[in-house]
Amino acid sequence: MSPDVIDLSGAAPRLPADVMTRFHDHLAKAASxxxxxxxxxxxxxxxxxxxxxxxxxxxxxxxxxxxxxxxxxxxxxxxxxxxxxxxxxxxxxxxxxxxxxxxxxxxxxxxxxxxxxxxxxxxxxxxxxxxxxxxxxxxxxxxxxxxxxxxxxxxxxxxxxxxxxxxxxxxxxxxxxxxxxxxxxxxxxxxxxxxxxxxxxxxxxxxxxxxxxxxxxxxxxxxxxxxxxxHYDEAAARIRGDALRAVRAFADEAGPADAEASGSPHLLLDRPPGWTGAAFARALAAVGVKVSPGTAFGASAHQVRLSFTGVTERQARAAGGRLAELGILERRPPEHAS
Structure with a gap:
């Protein structure tokens, strides 16, 4: 497996330092x-x-x-x-x-x-x-x-x-x-x-x-x-927004027709034609992209779940590029195509 693994299996959110400082202040006040x-x-x-x-x-x-x-x-x-x-x-x-x-x-x-x-x-x-x-x-x-x-x-x-x-x-x-x-x-x-x-x-x-x-x-x-x-709602929206931007970056780079951003921090991808879901997950793991089996969420054994919490746009774009380089999914046609 690639040494720079990109975890799309459900990583922990990345909490900004300023947000952590604010929470510490509220915790100290409560404890007093x-x-x-x-x-x-x-x-x-x-x-x-x-x-x-x-x-x-x-x-x-x-x-x-x-x-x-x-x-x-x-x-x-x-x-x-x-x-x-x-x-x-x-x-x-x-x-x-x-x-x-x-x-x-x-x-x-x-x-x-x-x-x-x-x-x-x-x-x-x-x-x-x-x-x-x-x-x-x-x-x-x-x-x-x-x-x-x-x-x-x-x-x-x-x-x-x-x-x-x-x-x-x-x-x-x-x-x-x-x-x-x-x-x-x-x-x-x-x-x-x-x-x-x-x-x-x-x-x-x-x-x-x-x-x-x-x-x-x-x-x-x-x-x-x-x-x-x-500042709470702004901070929560910032964290959620980071995940949604990561979804879009992945979809833009990977290009599969079913990887559209839907306002959700996770995606469910079907395995390529002729592949099993497990083989698809292994192919992704081989290029350093960690995903979850669809069966862990009651989905088909032919699907994998991708989560973009705690994932940067750079990481998501890199993961999408690795998937595209595998050449195993049908790519979405350009928006200007007829």
């Missing part, structure tokens, strides 16, 4: 508040809940602070009898959602999940989707698809959860009746360990769990202060 050392925040720090609510168009009293999406999935999954999980999606959710023995069905966005069939079997039903910019394919639910999910969520004993991990800013016209989950580590790295669940019934499910493993009150207040910082 005596009350935070002695009083638990039952459902999350009030300031953090307020900031998360504002970014997702909900009320602060609907927000519970978690340690991330999978910790919320554990709670939802423990009380569900049947789980409808989208495909493709991050497959690490499967053990979390089925930890208590829930039956698992998979559905695609092209056809709504068969909720009525599983409701007839008895027990509670959970439906899970990721939008916007779903990992791995970058798709975002349409308004009609959101409305369809909201109608499902309005039925007795059915909860619909939308994972908004990749959202930036408040949602546009998101219908009522949907629970929302997400986390900050896709923007700031896994060290953030801050997530959320927003829904009327989640707090009742989560009381014991939040007391056991929710992030510390000091850490939550630091992040609440950071989110309230006037």
């Amino acid at each position: 508040e005596p009350r935070l050392w002695s009083e638990p925040a039952k459902f999350g720090d009030p300031l953090l809940r307020e900031q998360l609510a504002a970014r997702h168009g909900r009320r602060p009293d609907e927000v519970c602070v978690t340690a991330g999406v999978r910790s919320a999935a554990l709670i939802y999954g423990r009380t569900a009898h049947h789980v409808h999980l989208e495909r493709p999606t991050f497959e690490g959710l499967v053990p979390a959602l089925t930890v208590a023995g829930a039956a698992l069905s998979r559905w695609t966005w092209d056809e709504p999940p068969a909720v009525d069939r599983t409701r007839d079997a008895g027990g509670t039903v959970l439906v899970w989707a990721t939008s916007p910019c779903r990992n791995p394919d970058g798709r975002t639910l349409t308004r009609e698809q959101y409305r369809t999910l909201a109608r499902l969520g309005s039925r007795p004993d059915t909860t619909v959860v939308v994972n908004r991990t990749y959202a930036i800013g408040p949602p546009d016209d998101l219908p009522d009746g949907l629970d929302l989950v997400g986390g900050l580590h896709k923007t700031w790295g896994i060290g953030a360990r801050i997530g959320f669940a927003i829904g009327n019934g989640f707090a009742t499910r989560a009381v014991t769990d939040l007391a056991a493993w929710a992030p510390s009150a000091i850490w939550q207040r630091a992040w609440g202060g950071f989110l309230a910082d006037p």
Whole structure:
């Protein structure tokens, strides 16, 4: 493998030094508040809940602070009898959602999940989707698809959860009746360990769990202060913008017809004709480009997932050039071609 490996398998975001300095200031301020050392925040720090609510168009009293999406999935999954999980999606959710023995069905966005069939079997039903910019394919639910999910969520004993991990800013016209989950580590790295669940019934499910493993009150207040910082949104947009510019740089250089930038920090590429997905990944590895198998995200074994978080434009352009030099993908025709 080439010594200068370009990691497109999901590297950690690159945090600017000025942003780290600002966060350190908020952490120091939180650590100096005596009350935070002695009083638990039952459902999350009030300031953090307020900031998360504002970014997702909900009320602060609907927000519970978690340690991330999978910790919320554990709670939802423990009380569900049947789980409808989208495909493709991050497959690490499967053990979390089925930890208590829930039956698992998979559905695609092209056809709504068969909720009525599983409701007839008895027990509670959970439906899970990721939008916007779903990992791995970058798709975002349409308004009609959101409305369809909201109608499902309005039925007795059915909860619909939308994972908004990749959202930036408040949602546009998101219908009522949907629970929302997400986390900050896709923007700031896994060290953030801050997530959320927003829904009327989640707090009742989560009381014991939040007391056991929710992030510390000091850490939550630091992040609440950071989110309230006037520079936070600019910094988050800068980090996301770096990833999107890297996607465009890769697509411009590589030129495959299915490597269009879609506003998502990741791409799903089909293997070349006559190749397996594994052989495609090995060919990329041989020229120093590390990618993830599509099967890790419930996609086809003939696909690979590319992530551009933590990747510079220079690195992305170099990776695209290495792929182009392999000469194994059909290149996109020039824009001026007829």
